[in-house]
Amino acid sequence: MARFTFKLPDIGEGIAEAEIVAWHVAVGDRVEEDQNIADMMTDKATVEMESPVSGTVVELAGEVGDQVAIGAALVVIETDVDVAAEEAPALGPVTEELHAAPLSADQEEVAQQYEAENPGVEEILPATVKATGEPDGAVAPQKGTxxxxxxxxxxxxxxxxxxxxxxxxxxxxxxxxxxxxxxxxxxxxxxxxxxxxxxxxxxxxxPGASRARPDEAIRVIGMRRRIAENMAASKRAIPHFTYVDEIDVTALEAMRADLNANRGQRPKLTMLPLMIVAICRTLPDFPMLNARYDDEAGVVTRAGRVHLGMATQTDAGLTVPVIRDAQDRNVWQLATEITRLAEAARANRLKPDEMGGGTITITSLGPLGGIATTPVINRPEVAIIGPNRIVERPVFRSNGMGGDEVVRAKLMNLSISCDHRVVDGWDAASYVQAVKRFLETPVLLFAD
Structure with missing residues (x-):
């Protein structure tokens, strides 16, 4: 038998290291060739690492949350037969440490309680106290007692x-x-x-009271750490400002209901595809909003196409797949692409080219949208748009005879956050007014 060192392969252009987000094996486990042994996360995607050989795991490079450099040893496997591989270098004293893991908070409490209630019992090592509160070697109670x-x-x-x-x-x-x-x-x-x-x-x-629970220490790793780093960098570097305006979407919702009633085999429309059409129709007149700012080089690149980021909530956290060339898609095509990207994001199947290169982002909480949002810009973009929840309220409208009447209306607040280094408040407000015009007169969305 021989030891085979599986080194972290080059898993993407420009990637220098990757984070361990999950181990699927432990020291002492038997692995087979092509078996998934770990999930590694880069800035662009999560990649499954498959074992190139069969054998027994003898060493692991680190714990979940650790960074491993490209080309560094990830796993050492003792193979069944000699393989053309170099002898495995030591990764460090991992085996004993892995098998002598510290007690959990619950186990520690049980151990302390057992010792306090049994002062005459010989001292017991913490690792031998089980979750039942009884030490190894204790006589199990007989049935019927x-x-x-x-x-x-x-x-x-x-x-x-x-x-x-x-x-x-x-x-x-x-x-x-x-x-x-x-x-x-x-x-x-x-x-x-x-x-x-x-x-x-x-x-x-x-009734109505809550119980106290023990504190939990949760390590910030994987997608959650990427989100934390990106959001912190965005808030540090970008002077945000947010503008909010109210839009009457009564006519838009009526048109959406008609489109859905006659959609045939096409996907059901939500508000989002219609909103994206309005965004794309108005951006050519406001090129500074559809842009990326390289603050180190001091260059703003105005995009000729709309690669629209779509903030999507997943079990691992918020991710932003990108709808490529959104300006060339109709509402039905947008609805299909929105569904496809959202499902891929939640299943962790997004490709690297579906997660970067956005020029502007939309973030929507759907029915949970609240009154108004102040979304954080997806750096290096310079703007992010956030539609909020639609509510019904009475409004005054002209009755056409010189007076007013009170009618039911569906209203929605629309938020936009901008990078004040390159976008002025006047431009942001003017842009939202332009979007508002399309949404309040929805026939314009389909007019040439």
């Missing part, structure tokens, strides 16, 4: 089991153990604490 099945003790149950320390404490406090509730097979110090805090009904809180 009172401890065979965990149960809750009530006031009419005289069989309240407890350690001598708990009994002594309860006696000192004047507490009848039969009145103390427990989720386990015996009353513990934690149950006495709950009794003192809540009384005889400990463990229960008043």
């Amino acid at each position: 009172p401890t065979d099945t965990p149960q809750r003790h009530h006031a009419d149950d005289p069989k309240a089991l407890a350690s001598p320390a708990v009994r002594a404490r309860a006696a000192g406090l004047g507490i009848d153990l039969a009145t103390v509730k427990t989720d386990g097979d015996r009353v513990r110090h934690a149950d006495l604490d709950a009794y003192l805090r809540y009384g005889a009904g400990q463990g229960y809180t008043a």
